[in-house]
Amino acid sequence: MIRRDFWSVAFAVAWRxxxxxxxxxSLFLPGMIFxxxxxxxxxxxxxxxxxxxxxxxxxxxxxxxxxxxxxQSAAFGGVFTGFGIARDFEYGFARRLxxxxxxxxxxxxxxxxxxxxxxxxxxxxxxxxxLAVGMQVGGSGIDLVALYGLALIVNxxxxxxxxxIAMRLRTVQAGPIMQLPVFLTLFFAPVYVPLALxxxxxxxxxxVNPATSFLEAxxxxxxxxxxxxxxxxxxxxALAIGLSVWAWRGLRSAERAAL
Amino acid sequence: xxxxxxxxxxxxxxxxxxxxxxxxxxxxxxxxxxLLAVTSAGLSPATRIPGFPSKSFLAFFLAFPFIQGALFxxxxxxxxxxxxxxxxxxxxxxxxxxxGGALIVGQLGGIAVLAFVQNCYYLTVGLIAGVRLExxxxxxxxxxxxxxxxxxxxxxxxxxxxxxTGSGEAVQGLxxxxxVGLFLSSMNLPRNLxxxxxxxxxxxxxxxxxxxxxxxxxxxTGWNWEALGLAFGFAALLAGAxxxxxxxxxxxxxxxx
Amino acid sequence: xxxxxxxxxxxxxxxxxxxxxxxxxxxxxxxxxxxxxFLGPNGxxxxxxxxxxxxxxxxxxxxxxxxxxxxxxxxxxxxxxxxAALQEAALDNLLTGREHLRLQCALHGISRAERKVxxxxxxxxxxxxxxxxxxxxxxxxxxxxxxxLALALAHRPTILFLDEPTTGLDVQSRSALWGEVARLARExxxxxxxxxxxxxxxxxxxDRVGIIDHGHIVAEGTPAELKAQIGRPxxxxxxxxxxxxxxxxxxxxxxxxxxxxxxxxxxxxxxxxVQDLAGIVRALDxxxxxxxxxxxxxxxxxxxxxxxxGRSLEGAAEEEEAEVEA
Numbered sequence: 001m002i003r004r005d006f007w008s009v010a011f012a013v014a015w016r017x018x019x020x021x022x023x024x025x026s027l028f029l030p031g032m033i034f035x036x037x038x039x040x041x042x043x044x045x046x047x048x049x050x051x052x053x054x055x056x057x058x059x060x061x062x063x064x065x066x067x068x069x070x071x072q073s074a075a076f077g078g079v080f081t082g083f084g085i086a087r088d089f090e091y092g093f094a095r096r097l098x099x100x101x102x103x104x105x106x107x108x109x110x111x112x113x114x115x116x117x118x119x120x121x122x123x124x125x126x127x128x129x130x131l132a133v134g135m136q137v138g139g140s141g142i143d144l145v146a147l148y149g150l151a152l153i154v155n156x157x158x159x160x161x162x163x164x165i166a167m168r169l170r171t172v173q174a175g176p177i178m179q180l181p182v183f184l185t186l187f188f189a190p191v192y193v194p195l196a197l198x199x200x201x202x203x204x205x206x207x208v209n210p211a212t213s214f215l216e217a218x219x220x221x222x223x224x225x226x227x228x229x230x231x232x233x234x235x236x237x238a239l240a241i242g243l244s245v246w247a248w249r250g251l252r253s254a255e256r257a258a259l
Numbered sequence: 260x261x262x263x264x265x266x267x268x269x270x271x272x273x274x275x276x277x278x279x280x281x282x283x284x285x286x287x288x289x290x291x292x293x294l295l296a297v298t299s300a301g302l303s304p305a306t307r308i309p310g311f312p313s314k315s316f317l318a319f320f321l322a323f324p325f326i327q328g329a330l331f332x333x334x335x336x337x338x339x340x341x342x343x344x345x346x347x348x349x350x351x352x353x354x355x356x357x358x359g360g361a362l363i364v365g366q367l368g369g370i371a372v373l374a375f376v377q378n379c380y381y382l383t384v385g386l387i388a389g390v391r392l393e394x395x396x397x398x399x400x401x402x403x404x405x406x407x408x409x410x411x412x413x414x415x416x417x418x419x420x421x422x423x424t425g426s427g428e429a430v431q432g433l434x435x436x437x438x439v440g441l442f443l444s445s446m447n448l449p450r451n452l453x454x455x456x457x458x459x460x461x462x463x464x465x466x467x468x469x470x471x472x473x474x475x476x477x478x479x480t481g482w483n484w485e486a487l488g489l490a491f492g493f494a495a496l497l498a499g500a501x502x503x504x505x506x507x508x509x510x511x512x513x514x515x516x
Numbered sequence: 517x518x519x520x521x522x523x524x525x526x527x528x529x530x531x532x533x534x535x536x537x538x539x540x541x542x543x544x545x546x547x548x549x550x551x552x553x554f555l556g557p558n559g560x561x562x563x564x565x566x567x568x569x570x571x572x573x574x575x576x577x578x579x580x581x582x583x584x585x586x587x588x589x590x591x592x593x594x595x596x597x598x599x600a601a602l603q604e605a606a607l608d609n610l611l612t613g614r615e616h617l618r619l620q621c622a623l624h625g626i627s628r629a630e631r632k633v634x635x636x637x638x639x640x641x642x643x644x645x646x647x648x649x650x651x652x653x654x655x656x657x658x659x660x661x662x663x664x665l666a667l668a669l670a671h672r673p674t675i676l677f678l679d680e681p682t683t684g685l686d687v688q689s690r691s692a693l694w695g696e697v698a699r700l701a702r703e704x705x706x707x708x709x710x711x712x713x714x715x716x717x718x719x720x721x722x723d724r725v726g727i728i729d730h731g732h733i734v735a736e737g738t739p740a741e742l743k744a745q746i747g748r749p750x751x752x753x754x755x756x757x758x759x760x761x762x763x764x765x766x767x768x769x770x771x772x773x774x775x776x777x778x779x780x781x782x783x784x785x786x787x788x789x790v791q792d793l794a795g796i797v798r799a800l801d802x803x804x805x806x807x808x809x810x811x812x813x814x815x816x817x818x819x820x821x822x823x824x825x826g827r828s829l830e831g832a833a834e835e836e837e838a839e840v841e842a
Contacts, residue, residue, distance in 0.1 A: 026428075030435065037435075041442040045462075048454040052304045176282065180289075187297040193304050202300035260625040268622050276610045279651070347604030350572055351667070354595050355623035516571045516591035 006103040013097065013110025017084060018117050031080050032122050035073035036129060039065060043133075046192060054197055059136040059223045066130045067147070067218035068191055070123060071211075074155035075182050077119035081111055082162020082178045089170035089254065098255060108163055108247050115159040116152060123148065138224035146229065147221040153236040154214060158182060160243035167250035170257065185211050194219075210235050262361050269357070269365020274372055276339060287331040287377050291324035292384060298323070302447065312449055313479045318390045322474035323446055324381040325406035326467065330437050331377075332370045332410040337417030337430035340366060344425040344512065359509045363502070367414050374410030378403050385478075393481040401487075402477045408494045409470055413437070415501030422508035444468040466493045521584035522546040522707045523569060523675065528578035530564050538564040540731030541578070546709060546724075548674075551701045553722030554711040555817060557829055561731040562711040563603055566679045569709065570600045583675050596624075599668030600677040605660040609653030613644050613663050616652065617670060624671035638666040642696065658689030665696065675707045676700065682717060694721055715817045715829060727821055734824040743815040745823075749790055750775055750813045752783040756806040764807075767799045781809075790814075 021027045043065040050061040057064045088094040097107050131137075139147065162178040169177070189211040190198055198206055206212045217232030277283045299317040306316050313319040343349045352362060382399060392398050420430050443461045445453070445468040453459040462468050473490020476483035523546040530539040539561040546552040556562050567573035569582055571591040580587040583597035607616065617635035626634060639648045642662040647655060652663065661681060668676060678697065682690040698721060700706040712718055718725045719739050727735040727742075735742055751771075755764050761782055765774070768784045771792045777783030786792040793812060800807065821829045 026432070034435070037439055037442070041439075041447075044455045044458040045442070045447055045453060046302075046305075048308055048448060048452050049302070049305055051309075052307050054304075173282070176286065180293075184293060184297075187293075187301070190301070191297075192301045197304045198301065199303065200300060202297065202303075260623070265623065268619060272608075272611070272619060275615070276608065279610045343608070346608070347602060347606030348608055350602060350604075351606045351620075352623070353572060354570065354598070354600055355620065356592065356596065356625065357623050514573055515595075516574050516588045 006106040006109065009101045009103050009106025010109035010113055013101075013107050014113035014117065017081070017111060017114035021084075021114070021118055027084075028118075031073075031077055031118060032125060034076070035069050035122055035126050038072065039069040039126060039130065042069065042192070043130075049192060052193065052197060055193060057194065057219065057223070059138050062130065062133060062135045063137065063222050064219060066126075066135055067222055068186075068215060070126060070147070070151050071154050071214055071218060072186055073122050073126060074119055074151040075158040075186060076179075077122060078115050078155050078158020078160070079162045079178050079182050081115035081118070081159050082166045083172065083175055085111055085163050085166035086170065086172050086174050086178075089166065090172055094170075094254065104251060104255065105248065108160075108251055111163055112156055112159045116155055119152075119155045123151065137222060139221050140224065143221040143224055143226075147218050150214060150218060150221070150232060150236060153233075153240055157236065157240045157243050160240065160247040164243065164246040164250035167247070167254040170254065185209065189215050191215075210239060260356060262358055265357055265361035266365040266368055269362055270368030270372070273339065273366050273369020277335060277369065277373055283331075283335055287328050287335075287373075288380060290331075291327045291381065294327065295320060295324050295381075295384070298447070305448065308448075308452060310449075310452060315390065315479075317385070317388055318479050319475065320447075321381070321385045321390055321478050322471045323441075324384075325378055325402075325474055326409065326441060326446075326471055328374065328377045328381065329406070329410040329413040330434065330441065332374050333413040333417035333437060334430065334434055335373070335417070336366055336370050336414040337421040337433065338427045340418050340421035341425060341427040341430050344421065345427065349512070353513050353515045359513055360506065363415070363418055363505050363509060366418055367411050370414035371407055371411050374407045374414075375403065378406040378410070381406075390478065392478055394477045398477040398482070402474060405474060405477075405487075405490055405494065408491070408498065412494050412498035412501055415498055415505050419501055419505040419508050422505060422512050425512070440465060440467050444471055446471055466497065469493045521581070522548045522550065523552070523580075523582050523709060525565075525569065525580040526578055528565065528568055528580055529576045530561075530568060530573065531576045537731055539568070539575075542728070542731075542733060544726055544733065544736070546707060548707050549701060549705045550723045551697065551708040551710060551721055553718035553725040554709065554728060555713070555715070555718045555725055555821075555829075556711075556728035557713060560728045562713075562728055563679055565728070566600070566602070566677050566709070566711055570598060570602075570677050571595055596671070597673055598675045598677060599671065599673035601661070601664040601668045601679065601681055602677075603679045603683075605657075605664045607652045607655075607660055607663060610651060612649050612651055613639065613655070613659075613666075614648040616663060616667060620667045620670040626671065634670065638669060641669075642666045643692070658685050658692075661685060661689065661693060665693065669700075673706070675709070678708060678710045680711055680713065682712070682714065690717075697721055713829070718817060725817065727817070727824065729821070729825050735820055739817060742817065742820045745820065748772075748786050749815065750777075750783050750785045751793060751796060752777040752781040752809075752811045752813065753796070753800070753807050754778070754781040754809040754811075756808045763803065763805055764800070767803060767805070768796060770799065771796055 043062045047061045049055065050057065098104060101107055161182065165174050165178045188202065188205045189209050190206055195203070195206055195212060195216065213228055213232040213235055216228040220227040220229060299320045303316045305311060306314055382402065394401070417430060417433070420433050424430070443458070444465045445462050450459055450462050450468065453462060469489040470493055473486045476486035523544070525542050525544050528539055528542040529537070531537045542565055554562050554565065564573065568575045569580055569587060571587050571594050574588055582594045585593040585597065587594055614635055617638055618631050621631040621634055639645045642665055644659060644662055644666070647659060652660065655663065665681070682693055685693070694717070697708055697710070701708050710721060722739065724736065724738050725742060726733045753764050753768060755761055764782045768782050772784040772787045775783050775785045790812065818829045
């Protein structure tokens, strides 16, 4: 049974991060503006792509790209939280948390809660903008809840990955190490066209990339189907579990160094 | 000491500093290469859109890393100069006979050398991946010259921002704006194939579109004098304006008598 | 090495936006070969004065001549004659110590062959030969300051400006820097303009001291002259158990007028100075009075600052910080 002090630590850490983020434009705006920008650039600039023979997505290119941008914002929302963790370690604040918290695993949970909170705001704004520009939604309420649920798990995975790096390296210089694998994982997937239209090495890589199943499941859900969902959710949960071990071991590494 | 010698010393220092910051080397090489690979592979079906000007999306998209590399040049020039301002090193230089103009030109000289190396790398990657330049070897040389000129122009912009703000964070904040400028262009599709009217309008008014199209013309078309003229023209305009602004900002910053 | 010209300033004023007057009419004159200490709390205008005299900031009004050249009209000539180690160490963390020196020498037009020799000579002089080829990012604070001094001397200036050169240094590094500054003035005849907020630094190094507060000089002279201006030394005697303070007072008052001391002690300001101390000891001994402590307090530069401004130098520093925070 998880003790109360785990949650008290988690909520305290989450409150601090969210308070800092939402009161500091330079922290808040990039995480919000970049997804909107990518959505605009991809859905707006590449809409002709759905004219490619064989492109059969029923709900239009806007919805097709919305799913990618939603998952991208979720993953990078976790990475941005990792930057904050690295900064906390580099400037000494994390030591204060480690000394004060009765249950240190609550610290990581707190960062994860904060990441989810930040992403919730981004996802809301992104959804409003997408609907305002006429995105067609074929899925039911349950489908959409599942879509956002999947994105939330991706957000958690991104946070755990980045926090593991941050706690091991404990410097903001680790930013590119957090970002690059996430970026490559997302982009080695059917970003612009469905998997069936890819060829060559990218098709081979995308076929085994877990991000592909998340994307395809998300696109199915937004168009009212459940294809790929039975693979995507277990995969996402397994990824999150694996990365929580990674993050936990990162915490241990930080403890050994800090105290 | 002559101005040229001063430029040489400052340029040398700029190169040495960049070479000692691994992130400044890895990022401009790895990131654009990765984006080139994934985007050209991911959008390769786009060549089947009626009217698409090339059978190879890689050839079409190869202009992108040159421009993205130029953006990294902006950041490098700007953050290095901002660091000099914040640490007081600029004051140290101000107490020597170093001319103000030599400081900027020297900084950009260092950027030019690095951009030249980057651009040769991008072109080599493209050639190894199977791209053939329609403009031939001479076109390849013109491509490197144009791309290096673009990097110098963006580097001058970064220097202006650094001198005006004195802050590395402000210079870093410039990167998303330039990145947006890069995406809201004819980077991914030719302008005539952009479906959304507003996007096509923005791309038409965006000078970065012409820089990309000039570089691209050397790769997929051959000798398109209009595209080249526009690209060189915009690069020269940007470089000239940015140098004037940077010099002005330097006069404000360096209040020495 | 004798020089003809030192530093002269007349009515130097510098104001900033928002009607902030950082320097409010500075007149000073520094003789060639002299070490001039510019003492004052944070925010008094020391660094602004240095920036004007080193041509980095034009004065709002007033004139100045450094090494015989006008600081406004002949900026490049001034810069060729001076070296400056300013408040920030102003180093490039990515360059080595040797690379810094070579760049500095190159920019001052020193030939390639001479650069090498000069760099090595300066590295030896400031004790950085072992660290010369390490990047400055790995240097300690003291090492950075020493490199800063070496860079200021690269082109053999006749006048050296040091802006709070020992702030943040440990005692050993500070002593080493003092030694080098004193040697430069004594052996090489370099004129040194040194700003500091440390009393002991001004006392130890400076031939003459100018005390600045709120942008103008409130006192100027040799340390001894300044201290003598505000008075004679005081002596305080703390009686041991069994000795009455009244008995001690009766004897002490023969040597000077009573003055404030600690709660347990009796203090007088000596009429004839330090030479009265022996008399006090003999008189107390003759009466069989035992003391717990006998202390002589000579006036300090802080006492001078207190007399001239109504507050102590340390208190002034805390006040400035509070103003800044507010």
